[in-house]
Amino acid sequence: MKMNQPARKIKATRGKNHRWKVPYFKNGRMIHCESGLERDYVRVTDFDQNVVEIAYQPLFIPYRIKGRIRFYYPDFKVTFKDGTVLIVEIKPHSKVSKPEIQLKALVGRLYCKKKGWKYIIVTEKQLYENSCLLFNLGFLRALGHQPQVPSIVLQNVYDTLCITGATTIYMLRENCQDIDDEFFYAAIYKLIYFQKVFADLIASELTDETLVSVNINHFQLGGEVCAS
Structure with a gap:
């Protein structure tokens, strides 16, 4: 199997089973997902500055049950800056206790133990806490990358915020009168998404009244959702 090539292809289907292709801004690749839960997990890891890379359907693990060889295909392999590697299974909480899921989890943990990796199951309870x-990540990803924002506009918005200090998006807009609305909002959303500008994305949904400031510390989720 070639490096970074999935061990199993996710086929497009119709009906109740949705398939997602999520752009991963860290490396420009498309990450294939089999559910909305997987899609949202990919978005969180893309935003986490501790995460270097994510690979979907990264490997297969053979195991034997009732005399037959089966293969387990975990959902993701997540690599962190410190070298930590996670094998991640995304499952609805209601399915985690099922015997077949518990068996695959055991197989995954044993495999990861040999490799010096960690195996985790992530459910909506962690993801949607x-x-x-x-919501904000979906909003920023959709609006912060269209249209292409000239670098001079990004720098102008950032420099203005450095001068004014912490302020609301509305007041920052008032101080950037020479920039069109379309470019201003695309710029501030992009700066927030790439964490050059800090906004509290957990406490409330982004609005013009959201307080923004120059970011000193990167936003990191490694100890919460990505590596829980």
Whole structure:
């Protein structure tokens, strides 16, 4: 299997089973997902500055049950800056206790133990604990990358915020009168998404009244959702 190639292809289907292709801004690749839960997990890891890379359907793990060889295909492999590697299974909480899921989890943990990795199951209970975060990430990803924002506009908005200090998006807009609305909002959303500008994405949904400031510390989720 070639490096970074999935061990199993996710086929497009119709009906109740949705398939997602999520752009991963860290490396420009498309990450294939089999559910909305997987899609949202990918978005969180893309935003987490501790995460270097994510690979979907990264490997297969053979195991034997009732005399037959089966193969387990975990959902994701997540690599962190400190070298930590996670094998991640995304499942609805209602399915985690099922015997077949518990068996695959055991197989995954044993495999990861040999590799020096960690195996985790992520459910909606962890992922949606901060519902505002997922909403805001979807909002920023959709609006912060269209249209292409000239670098001079990004720098202008950032420099203005450095001068004014912490302020609301509305007041920052008032101090950037020479920039069209379309470019201003695309710029501030992009600066927030790439964490050059800080906004509390967990407490509430983004509005013009959201307080923004120059970011000193990167936003990191490694100890919460990504590596829980």
